[in-house]
Amino acid sequence: MSELRKDPITGRWIIFIEERRHRRRHLPHQYQESPEEQVCPFCEGKEHLTPPEIFAFRRNNSKPNTTGWNVRVVPDISPILNVEKEFKSKGIGIYDTMDGLGAHEIVVESNIHNDNYDSMSIDQIKDIFRAYNQRITDLSKDVRLKYILINKNFRSGMGTHMPFHHPHSHLVAYPFIPHIPETECEGAKVFWNYHNRCIYCDIIAQELNEPNERVIYSNEEFVLIAPFSSRYPYEMWIIPVKHSYIFSGNDSQFESLAVTFKEFINRMNAVLSNPPYNFIIHSSPLSEEFREYYHWHIEIRPRISQVIGFEWGTGTYTNAVLPELAAKEMREVDVKSIDVY
């Protein structure tokens, strides 16, 4: 059971999850990877160790919760939000609360335990994106849900109740629009109201113009850039070139995205020596209101630096690497030619 509480000053929602209380004394430096000998519930043949699957791409008409899949979506065993709930909200004096309605799913990205984006085929990565798309489309039908976030933590010591090595990502559906996407939407709306154009489209236009100094890679469908106001060293964004408000695509677009993704992975691993990293997909809130002025994108954060105290207290980030320099390194690094098929 989780409980949502609204900060009366900033309007931010906080999610309280009592079940995880036993983890509270894990100091950051005490996090350890799961021992290899533990049984991994995400491996093929161990389907009975997860809750029943929500969705999978399966071969040869194999049955749900058996072997024969290449991407599999299951509920998180310790969800931060839960879909089987009434939607109740109440006030306590000056304060507001609501029940922790939502969804929290795990996308198991491969049936191979030590697989990774750099070892996966383009088709496999495409199927991961197609699985995200399927889940977003399905969850969007629940009108109580307001926002869906896809989030990947790779070897980052984050989200540590999961087996570390088996590739997976998280999907969380929220009953409110979280603070950061909301701030982006508001900014995009202000720009739209003034210029009658999407701000992300304008950013792409400026970046694709000479001197292209923050572009790392681009193709007809996607651009990979080090953003002008990067919060973190070597921060990267993947943005669809054509305006598109919600994470979606056809077969050829997802293939293009997978190719762009391989470029990011191979270049980042070469320049930063296989760093831990996170990525998130920022897509439009589910309401139709945002179609014109929001533009979905993937934000990537190599975890090679720590957030310092000022950042925690101010929300102002300090970055020691100019994006022009990061982009130059990423662009010029000698990566093995990428095997697309």
Place this chain on the structure above:
Amino acid sequence: MSELRKDPITGRWIIFIEERRHRRRHLPHQYQESPEEQVCPFCEGKEHLTPPEIFAFRRNNSKPNTTGWNVRVVPDISPILNVEKEFKSKGIGIYDTMDGLGAHEIVVESNIHNDNYDSMSIDQIKDIFRAYNQRITDLSKDVRLKYILINKNFRSGMGTHMPFHHPHSHLVAYPFIPHIPETECEGAKVFWNYHNRCIYCDIIAQELNEPNERVIYSNEEFVLIAPFSSRYPYEMWIIPVKHSYIFSGNDSQFESLAVTFKEFINRMNAVLSNPPYNFIIHSSPLSEEFREYYHWHIEIRPRISQVIGFEWGTGTYTNAVLPELAAKEMREVDVKSIDVY
């Protein structure tokens, strides 16, 4: 030389500090404490190892940059913002930049290398607050500065170019109002415009009423609470009971604050076994505009949990410890009676 860049979507400013580039490959788990045998520039007798002091509380008319002080303020040797600069701003297409004008000072909190709030006298802690107050008053005269943040990182692996053990805090003066204090100000303004009251005063009134379940300690001048919408396990706020927009006080108020501070330190150390922690002082922006509706306070974050990927991507925090439970533990813990003088 630092450069400020504004995120065109969210309006957040990012500080780029090229000088720190050599630190970029320090992964979080590689941070180490400075070896004890290194000479500490913050120790009494080593005043020549810091830039010339800005301010100090000195005994017996001792001269600046000599021994004989108990709190000493010096410029940071690797400042994120720098006061000796023209204030220049320019546009690059869609983007905005400005020079990194501001100030970054270190408050050396004691002349004893291994001193700590739990070993310091109330008078010593009072002098730290009086030094903050002196620096805020002085820097406020520079109309180019918009916001001052006081920030302490205790054994947290943050802000690591400083000797770890010698007690110190950071003061940063910004040429803009950073995102988080701005969000708080805007929220407080909305509340003021509707209710004609300060939201922090209303929060204090509700918390000091029965059942007081989030109050850890209070005296006539200050209240120590676990806030209703705590973002972090065991988050605590110290708030002055009387409305006061900017960090300030008279002798008796700073004494009360030091006593409240000791209560927080002793209780936190007893319940969480001397955890690493941060605190920040959120005070009003320097403009007079915020006097009515902002209310300064100290926010404390024991660093016993990590920010997870969802939080990075959404700004929505997940907390495994309800503040009522945290406050109960903090309130009921058996601390040695505190030696006030």
